[in-house]
Amino acid sequence: MRRAGSADLPLHGGRVPAWLGARMTRLGAVITQAIVHHYGRDEFLRRLAHPFWFQSFGAVMGMDWHSSGITTSVIGALKRGLAPLSGELGIHVCGGRGNHSRRTPQELALVAERVGVDGDALARASRLVAKVDSAAVQDGFDLYLHGFFVTDDGKWTVVQQGMNGDNRLARRYHWLSEDLRSFVDAPHSAIDGPNQGRIMNLTDRRAAASRDGQLVLLREQGPDFIVAEAGALAASRPDIDADDTAMPRSAAAKGKQASRGAATTPALGAGVPAQGQLALPHLVMPAHHDVRPKDVNMRRLHGALAAAAECGPRDFAELLLVPGVGARTVRSLALVAEVVHGAPCRFADPARFSMAHGGKDRHPYPVPLDVYDRTIDVMKTAVSQARLGNEEKLDALKRLDRQARRLEDTARGPALPDFIEQERHDSPDYGGRSVFGWEARAQVMPADDGDADR
Template sequence: MTQRSGSADLPLHGGRVPKWLGDRMTRLGAVLCQAIIHHYGRDELLRRLAHPFWFQSFGAVMGMDWHSSGITTSVIGALKRGLTPLSGELGIHVCGGRGAHSRKTPHELEMIGERVGFDGAALATASRLVAKVDSAAVQDGFDLYLHGFIVTDDSRWVVVQQGMNGDRRQARRYHWLSEGLKSFVDQPHAAIEGERQGEIVNLTDRRAEASRSGQLDLLRQLGPDRIVHEFAAIQPATASAKRDNAQPMLPNLVMPAHHDVRESDIVMRRLHGNISAAIESGPTDFPELLLVPGVGARTVRALAMVAEVVHGAPCRFSDPARFSLAHGGKDRHPFPVPLKVYDETIAVMKSAVAKAKLGREEELAALQRLDGQARRLERYVTGPSLKEIVAGEFDQSHLLGGRSVFGPEPPPEGALPGGAKKSG
């Protein structure tokens, strides 16, 4: 996966992640990272985290609000809680966080450096520079409030940080990746997420090198007072002039303001492939997954999307909303979180990773085959509409331990004990 730039609109959402979901996000996030490291190595996990489309899908499959800025905070928090106890085994460390936690990042890096042997002071400097570039060198109207720094024992790292524009109720997420980074001030970002809003002063663009040098020369030669005077003289002409070398539009992932999941938010053929792989192939072709007690076709469907998060290529994550169909969302969009399914997913993944550590790859291999089967089936299968899929989830939500921030999901009106409906 190469470095890339992009942008997306992330609506600001308030509220907190409830403990019942936060605890599960911690466990699922950690075991998914273990599976990725087992298959592809630590560097690949960093590349995934530096990819804004994958990052959003990662949060959606864990039951967070699929389109909101809250995914950034909750995912970084879940990874810090889940991976810290495993840092000695995996060689990966999550530092920083939101607000006051972000300011502790340099100290955390120095402490970890003393413990594991890398240059913590140099990485602390990198952390400060990353924050300074996104707050000062890229003037886009977003004030930073979150800084997550994820580093491996061999000093490779990724930074995910986020700023907000309170007036517009929007957030922008910035991704940095140490792989291939040659300069902090010459196009260093792996990706930038956020809606394009007017002109952005981006002094990290390589085309701004002359501007950066010129600014230093002006400060030395003229001083700040003379610069202000000269700027006042040229401002009218500058305002009316057209730019001859306009910056091209960057690839843009738009996270819509609407909270409900719509068919326009999803590549339906991919969703039908996920569902078909679980229904048609899960019980017969993937018996290793079904050996975990209680696991049925609904859990295998969730596992098909989880497997895609582990194995999917970057192009597979252009529709993060689809991954919310695995475990729902805490605000009942697209449906309440089915806790029984969620817990079974965690159990399957933990079992697969634990056995893989002992050299028994059957369950992890089954998940990889499940992902491949979904991609093959999506070429020709059809299926129900999104409205029908969501309606079915709501009908059985109370049977699957459905829960949201509003509480446990009650049975639908007219439902009989055991889930059947009264006949007309």
């Protein structure tokens, strides 16, 4: 097992409104079905374990593109949406936030009883993963969310999140069971975040001597001796906090956070060697709510827009036979298709995927519910037909993604501020809604003739 990646996100409160949560459940489930149909459930686990893809997945579903809330909402949406499909897909979602996370072992036991895998081993893995990110890696983030995705053959991905209330940040950790070797020796596929200073990371390979020394010390001297020595050290060094002496610092504490962990899988792209380890996927989301040009790869966005225009509502409406599919829906489908088919390197700018269905907080623009619903209808129709052996409709989405990539080098389009402004202007026509309410046309005031009272 290794950690596959991590993400640092602004810590936001609040809840997902019911009108969006229900749609996230439906869209998340049908995207999962499409990925499993094309690439298998092992690949879906790898996608979940990749922090950039996970963030893009949440953004394309209309959540705040940079927020810590993406983690909770995506796990919740998948838990609701995949539960009725667990027999078909062989994927089960356990855990969640708060009390739900503490019920993970019991939920895993029920899954194990139903499908015949080792429930005790899964529960042990769940507890160890949580312990590693809360105790072996002490980076100032307290875990409050633990999502466990497991398949019928016992493979799994864990997505869990901690918070640092002082810094108003959340950190998401991704784990993947593939190529399991050790829970404590470089188990992470990735951790990321800005350098917060020195940390204690006993899972770093360079900390092996420290781990071994601690076990010897505990066996030979006992816990009372360690506590006494820690107190004596704190008394002799006023600059050291007593809490910092609970364990010997490892050599890894001097490294930057981005260098922690093990190699990613070939499917997620190889890291860059650094001090005997491989760099891990590193995602840091900015604090600003608005989507800015630097947050979006405009070449890729223009490619998606051009592909949607070139394939056009004529071809897609006739092909997919879904009433009401127009140019605006095809634009959203181009980004959804990339979430299904895109290579890992294409998710470096998760903000771009918020251009599919906006965001609940009105950034980059209100969620166009009419477009969202048609996107779900198109995806459901395509997946349903594919299950019956008719691949034409689902393959159409794959062709749309392929076309977008072909056009990236030549496509031209509006500047991002202009694109967002146009979307906001058109929002009432598409059923635009946010946590602030429904979008309405701006009232045009009559021209002032100079006689009106002021």
